[in-house]
Amino acid sequence: MASFSNFFSQVVDSLINSGSGLNVGCKLxxxxxxxxxxFPISPPSFExxxxxxxxxxxxxxxxxxxMLGKRGLATIKFSSFFPAQAYDGIVNTTPDSPYSYVQKIKSFAEKGQPCKLAISNTNIxxxxxxxxxxxxxxxxxSDVYFSISLREYRYVLPNSNKLNNTTGLASRVAEEQKExxxxxxxxxxxxxxxxxxxGQxxxxxxxxxxxxxxxxxLVKTKNLNVGSILHVTKQSIKIDDKTKINF
Structure with a gap:
């Protein structure tokens, strides 16, 4: 097992440090x-x-x-694995169960809400x-290998003031979200x-x-930090129900 772990560490280190891979210390x-x-193991590359x-x-x-068109939606794909045990130089502590990651990602896909992907040291x-x-x-x-494909999500609010070319009537849209x-x-x-x-x-x-x-x-707002809860309307943002920012 030790020899396999050493070999495995060398392979992953080689992939991560290769010119086509992600920066060392990159976090997804x-x-x-x-x-x-x-993600506990950064993929060697993403597309x-x-x-x-x-x-x-x-x-x-x-x-x-x-004829020049409008931009489409970006897609992002990458592959890696969820380790079932520690590997020297890669995962030094006992990791969470691989299937706990699997279940959480599956739950994200089934929530009916967009997700957010952030990759440190990149513009993603x-x-x-x-x-x-x-x-x-x-x-x-017992390591679980995975591949994931993500597609950009864009928030769009139809302009209900425009008339339909055929009917001459304004489009019917759902009632705007108040908050x-x-x-x-x-x-x-x-x-x-x-x-x-x-967005909405x-x-x-x-x-x-x-x-x-x-x-x-927001840049000028001092008491806004990770963990803050913002209540947003079309006219203003309230931060933790205290500070109010008017648009």
């Missing part, structure tokens, strides 16, 4: 509805895919021409949905808080400007 956190999973929905049309006098900090989560045991060690409660949990930053604050209260074309304005205001 997947959170949902106030709960979170910190981000961005699409831009460009198209091609044919014009009789010109032939094919490109996104609202996401879990598209797929596959896991298996391979080598008799949203945001729990600032580990892995979020102030820009995430600002994004969630505007403003049409998408107004969100960027509103988000930046709220972010600048």
């Amino acid at each position: 956190v997947l959170s949902c509805a106030g709960d979170s999973v910190t 981000v895919s961005n699409t831009y929905n460009n198209g091609t049309i044919n014009v009789n006098s010109l032939g094919d021409i490109n 900090n996104l609202n996401v949905t879990i598209d797929s989560f596959d896991y298996s045991e391979k080598d008799g060690t 949203k409660v945001i729990n600032w949990y580990p892995g979020m930053d102030l820009m995430d808080v600002a994004a969630q604050s505007v 209260f403003f049409p998408i074309e107004e969100q960027d400007a509103k988000q930046l304005s709220i972010f600048k205001t």
Whole structure:
């Protein structure tokens, strides 16, 4: 067993420290509805895919021409494992049960709410949905190997003032949410808080400007920390029911 552990440590160290891998000390956190999973073993690499929905049309006098589209949703994929025992230099303490991680990720996928993925030392900090989560045991060690695929989640509020081209009537949309409660949990930053604050209260074309304005205001707020509870409306944010920030 010792020889296997030494070999395994060398293999994982090689993967993590390779040029294509994540930075040493990189931490991945997947959170949902106030709960979170910190992956115990950083994957040797991750893959981000961005699409831009460009198209091609044919014009009789010109032939094919490109048409620029709007950006699609980013997808993120990575693979690693949940260890069932300590490995020297990788997991030095007895880890949680591999299947406790599995059950928590499955519960996130089934909550009906978007998650948040944060990868330290990178620019990855996104609202996401879990598209797929596959896991298996391979080598008799009880370690659980997994692959996960995540897709960016974008908050969108339809603009109900626009008229339908066919009927001439305003679109019927669900009644706007009067108040949203945001729990600032580990892995979020102030820009995430600002994004969630505007996501369900403003049409998408107004969100960027509103988000930046709220972010600048939050930066100046002294008693806002991880663990704070924010009560957000379209006009203001109340922090732990004490400090009130008007938009």
